[in-house]
Amino acid sequence: MPERTPMIAGNWKMNLGLKESRDLVKSIAEGIKAMGDVDVLVAPPFINIPAVKSAIGKSNILLAAQNMYHEKSGAYTGEVAPQMLLENGCTHVILGHSERRSIFSETSEMVNKRVEAAIKAGLIPIVCIGETIKEREAGKTFDILGAQLEGSLAYFIAKESISLSAIIAYEPVWAIGTGLTATPEQAQEVHKFIRAWLKDRFGGESSGTIRILYGGSVKPENAPDLMSMPDIDGALVGGASLTAASFLGIINYK
Ligand code: 13P
DSSP, X not given: OOOOOOEEEEEOXXXXXXXXXXXXXXXXXXXXTTOOSOEEEEEOOGGGHHHHHHHHTTSOOEEEESOOOSSSSSSOTTOOOHHHHHHTTOOEEEEXXXXXXXXXXXXXXXXXXXHHHHHXXXXXXXXXXXXXXXXXXXXXXXXXXXXXXXHHTHHHHHHTOOOTTOEEEEOOGGGXXXXXXXXXXXXXHHHHHHHHHHHHHHOHHHHHXXXXXXXXXXXXXXXXXXXXXXXXXEEEESXXXXXXXXXXXXXXXX
16 A cells, blocks of 8 residues: 555635735744654635745745636636646645535536646646535435546546546535534545545555545644544644644644
8 A cells, every 4th residue: 555645734715914824834834844744735815825935935835726717818807827826836726625616606517627727737636525414414425425526536537547646635514614523433434435436436556645635623632533544644724724833733643
């Protein structure tokens, strides 16, 4: 089984001003110096990406955008193209976050176009999927997640191969910003399902290599138990990524 380097990713959502963003990144960079083999990533709002890139300096914090559009350029008011993210220092892009899906009506079909554009531009997509509480209670969790995977990863399915650097994030919608965390066992059950789905579609090398992050009320207190699960390879953190103390507490989960 290939080693999967854990990733702790901070999705700042629409939070933090310019100074707060720079200060936070500098504190994280200071704090992770002595820490071991964990990939650390931050995803600020678009407009603060250049400032965060310069605050990252020589530290190896990775930089992501929270979204992007699939076209290269043109009359798409308010949108940002893959190449613009690359030029501003992003290596990753979060796609299909549940807030984008529910508040901004983004569909798996749209996510799939962005996944394709990201890969073609040389950005690593972090593709988010997750079920609502209604869907979970109706026993539809795996049907919903299966459909989101099919739709959002259609580009890879058509090619019959997936980029080994692609990242999947499982974020149960009912656990985002609610303080309700999936238990480690609930999260593991879904991560195992996702890995089996990847194996079925793309074979053992892909399913063994691709990282699957968990997101939804991850905190320093629950990170160790979540991260001890065999198919949980990291965390996509919202609220607790906004202060150095709590984000470093998660990064330092061991
Ligand atoms: P919280 O950690 O605030 O629940 O947010 C999770 C999330 O949506 C990360 O993308």
